[in-house]
Amino acid sequence: MDRNADPLIEVEHLSKWFGTSQGVVDRLMGNEQSPVKAVDDVSFTINEGDIMGIAGESGCGKTTLGKLLVQLYEPTQGSIHFDGNDITEMSNDEEKEFRKRVQMIFQDPFESLNPRMTVFQSVVEPLRINDMFGGYNERRERVIEVLNEVGLSPAEAYLNEFPKELSGGELQRVAIARALVVNPDFVVCDEPVSMLDVSIRAGVLNLMKELQDEYGLTYVFISHDLSLIRYMCDRTAIMYLGDVIEQGPTDEVVMNPKHPYTEALFDAVPEVAPDAERHRANVTGEVPNPRNPPSGCRFHPRCSKIIPPQDWTGGQPAFRRAFQFKRKVLTEQLGPEDVATSAETASGRAADELLEHGLSLELPEEHRPAGGTGTTVDLSQLDLPRDAESTLREAAERVVQSDYDGARDVLDGEFETICEREHPDLREAGPQITACHLYEGEEQKTRKAPSADD
Numbered sequence: 001m002d003r004n005a006d007p008l009i010e011v012e013h014l015s016k017w018f019g020t021s022q023g024v025v026d027r028l029m030g031n032e033q034s035p036v037k038a039v040d041d042v043s044f045t046i047n048e049g050d051i052m053g054i055a056g057e058s059g060c061g062k063t064t065l066g067k068l069l070v071q072l073y074e075p076t077q078g079s080i081h082f083d084g085n086d087i088t089e090m091s092n093d094e095e096k097e098f099r100k101r102v103q104m105i106f107q108d109p110f111e112s113l114n115p116r117m118t119v120f121q122s123v124v125e126p127l128r129i130n131d132m133f134g135g136y137n138e139r140r141e142r143v144i145e146v147l148n149e150v151g152l153s154p155a156e157a158y159l160n161e162f163p164k165e166l167s168g169g170e171l172q173r174v175a176i177a178r179a180l181v182v183n184p185d186f187v188v189c190d191e192p193v194s195m196l197d198v199s200i201r202a203g204v205l206n207l208m209k210e211l212q213d214e215y216g217l218t219y220v221f222i223s224h225d226l227s228l229i230r231y232m233c234d235r236t237a238i239m240y241l242g243d244v245i246e247q248g249p250t251d252e253v254v255m256n257p258k259h260p261y262t263e264a265l266f267d268a269v270p271e272v273a274p275d276a277e278r279h280r281a282n283v284t285g286e287v288p289n290p291r292n293p294p295s296g297c298r299f300h301p302r303c304s305k306i307i308p309p310q311d312w313t314g315g316q317p318a319f320r321r322a323f324q325f326k327r328k329v330l331t332e333q334l335g336p337e338d339v340a341t342s343a344e345t346a347s348g349r350a351a352d353e354l355l356e357h358g359l360s361l362e363l364p365e366e367h368r369p370a371g372g373t374g375t376t377v378d379l380s381q382l383d384l385p386r387d388a389e390s391t392l393r394e395a396a397e398r399v400v401q402s403d404y405d406g407a408r409d410v411l412d413g414e415f416e417t418i419c420e421r422e423h424p425d426l427r428e429a430g431p432q433i434t435a436c437h438l439y440e441g442e443e444q445k446t447r448k449a450p451s452a453d454d
């Protein structure tokens with residue numbers, strides 16, 4: 001890795017939205033769904049010679065981003081410059097050259113190799129397509145050379161084998177050979193060892209590192225395996241719901257994460273950062289639907305560090321709970337059925353119970369109060385301002401009467417946060433950059449959204 005290297009890839013405001021594909025009838029009937037924003041307004045740079053990791057939970061957009069980088073997908077918006085040229089505006093000749101310089105290795109070698117082709121046919125094919133290395137003999141020599149380089153030796157013994165005759169590890173080496181045979185500059189590896197037996201993963205990864213030096217490669221490594229990312233990558237970008245929320249030198253991102261989501265992601269995997277004292281972060285709930293991502297910071301509904309407004313006089317943990325109570329009411333996830341006492345028999349008690357239940361967080365076990373189930377909260381232990389408590393109780397009373405409109409009216413304009421209101425820009429936070437309002441100037445964090453009357 002050369003820190004002074006030039007950028008090889010420059011990605012700016014890149015988006016890929018997958019359409020509704022609901023058919024004409026649905027469209028005419030107005031049943032069209034919103035698109036899946038698989039990648040949404042992402043920007044980053046990859047320097048020549050770097051190994052860039054892309055990490056995040058399943059479905060956050062890693063593979064889509066990888067396919068955009070090698071032009072297997074057309075972007076919905078934004079640009080990708082490869083070696084200074086915009087790959088979305090290439091002439092035919094430029095595209096041909098690009099296809100030689102850029103390759104992708106997929107997760108499943110059984111799927112990426114044609115079962116009817118021998119090893120020789122699979123590896124020579126890119127040379128034929130790209131019209132490289134002259135005639136049959138030169139191409140055969142090149143295939144043998146690259147098979148030996150990927151550890152399939154003697155190569156001659158593999159040339160006539162079919163995929164079904166090889167092990168998973170051998171097949172992935174064939175897939176690597178097929179990618180490298182054209183002498184590329186940039187390779188996107190999508191979960192390249194996740195289908196392989198654990199015992200052979202390190203061997204394949206070490207081979208990929210050696211080949212990086214030999215070929216002067218720049219890699220993107222896509223993985224949900226954070227230990228692998230830490231082992232392989234110089235720099236890492238963390239994705240959440242189609243967004244890159246943090247990026248920087250891998251060690252910094254792992255050991256000193258800035259975004260609360262990154263922190264949670266690495267906390268959940270103790271062996272990634274064994275030198276730090278860690279335990280599961282207290283993130284609540286599940287990843288939301290990418291068709292309808294939350295406004296502002298997409299992580300805010302689950303975030304333990306959600307920012308209270310300037311005029312909040314209670315504690316931040318109390319604000320987090322009040323905010324979550326409001327969300328549950330607005331989305332009707334909280335109802336009279338959540339409490340044992342019926343509204344008819346004891347409406348005051350039912351509202352209290354609903355309040356205690358609604359202010360509880362769906363936390364990992366170790367973050368629940370001692371001996372508690374995590375489904376109720378002791379209000380006297382919460383630094384909740386008196387006026388906030390009475391607003392919440394009033395909303396709870398409406399909910400136990402199934403008066404959701406009334407509850408919404410009570411909560412309207414209450415418990416507002418910049419995290420819900422504004423999408424955070426990527427900002428410097430130490431050696432990395434992160435998209436979190438915690439790292440913005442105080443003035444910006446506490447700024448109120450303009451109201452309709454302003």
Ligand SMILES: Nc1ncnc2c1ncn2[C@@H]1O[C@H](COP(=O)(O)OP(=O)(O)OP(=O)(O)O)[C@@H](O)[C@H]1O
Pocket residue numbers: 018019036037038056057058059060061062063064065224290
């Ligand atoms: N061709 C497609 N059509 C419609 N939606 C798609 C398509 N490809 C991906 N998606 C959706 O886009 C989102 C991102 O998918 P993607 O495969 O890029 O995520 P990922 O992080 O690579 O996940 P995984 O680790 O499970 O492979 C998901 O919600 C997925 O369902």
